[in-house]
Amino acid sequence: MRLLLPLLALLAGPAAAQATFDVIDGRGDLLGWEAVGRLDAAGAFCTGALIAPDIVLTAAHCVFTPDGTPRPPESLTFRAGYFRGTEVVAQRVRRWVVPPTYVKRPHPTHETVAVDVALLKLEAPVTSAEADPFRLLQGAPEGSAVTVLSYGKGREEVLSREPSCAVTAHYADDVLGFDCDVTFGSSGAPVFLREDGRLRILSVISSVGGGMAYGPGIAALVPDLAARLRNEDARPPVGTGARRITVGDARGETGARFVRP
Template sequence: MIQRVLIFFLLLSISTTASYAQAAKRKLTDRDDLYGWEAVGRLDIGTQGFCTGTLIAQDLVLTAAHCALDKATGKPYPPGKVTFRAGLSGNDALADRKVVQIAAHPEFKANGAVSAPRVRMDVALMRLESPIPYSIADPFALHQGNVAGNEVSLASYGRGRAEAITRERSCRILNRSDGLITFNCDITFGSSGSALLARNGSRWQILSVVSAVGTNGRQKVGFGMELSGIVADLKADLRRDAPRPKANIRRLQVGSGKSSSGAKFISSGGG
């Protein structure tokens, strides 16, 4: 049934009109508001536009693959093209980091036709140039299992709210089957790549990533994917393709050390 639903891909040039009560959403405009949500950030893609991303580790951002691939080339954006701005509010972010490495599903096509299989693959990981300390932003964990009561939440940037995170405190899962998740959160320009969050005890955890928006014939709905297995595979891809560190070779001259024997010893710890 989900595959027959009309889906409009959330490209950077597409916007939608909010149809949910404004009271359900709140802009996080100061430091107190941001507490607990610092790991959500805006992904600025050069001067082309923006998406939303969420830290899942100090140096890893989870987002949508269509936010990570250049439509013109079909390849990941080059290092330095994308900037993650954690907790951006106004012109100030809690931390700015360039993205230096991207991993997306190898079968995801930047210019492919929108379909249920495409949404299932619309996930990417971005490695930052340096970690963001836990004292600044606490990464979100991935959610496992069922969602009690089908209640979810969304924190993202978007058209008309590009300068601060807007959190929709409560929306609901409408359907969850065949690797797809349909929900009624208010999706708009810039919401692409944001994390759909489900509560686990007192904490919110990442259930899915916003990929597309469409209609089920009665109302506007958002679409995401099940993350089980995908994120682990992308992490493995990042490790495999990570630039190898350059060897730092130091030549030792006889007698250069402080030992009276003329030998210089190096401890097992590398010191």
């Protein structure tokens, strides 16, 4: 196991530019991928995926503005199966939660990548007829074939799939390295691995650099975040507005039009 991410990985930018990817350029081609969607905010977007009818998994840095201010949940909209201005279903976010150890930085570091995960609670559940949520995977050895689906710069109107990349490195704190084709806008994109014939989510795209993409292992992070959302649901409502869970330092930056991975 490698101890830390290489220094070059701290410089955000497109990874694996020579790789090939499939553009899902047809509504019918989205069949089976409807639970992957675009997370739209003012002046920016990320990629996310349903892991429960009303919960979206994405990267923690996606819920901050370019100057590091936490985004109000109601300013975020998840568009499941987004395709050229339409979607299978669109839901606004009621609240979001990130790990208590996540600290926003001007540039990604090993520490931020390790916990760069957010769960978003939607205003209403997405029905199974609209999109089936994906399950999570516990882990995968180096060399395991993975698939990344994302909305990226230059292809933000359609979903793109990188079908032939792999887990290429394991780092401390369960950070994973991939040789996948991602770019700005791919932040929060699910990294899939096939298990027993079914696709499971292994990680989300957090950072890129040096021809590599990086993401946190999510098996230990997501259950804790989901429990915090459930605890919040159980509390009596206070006031008229939805409560937002925000933690960590809000100082930092992400991209403007395309949220940087």
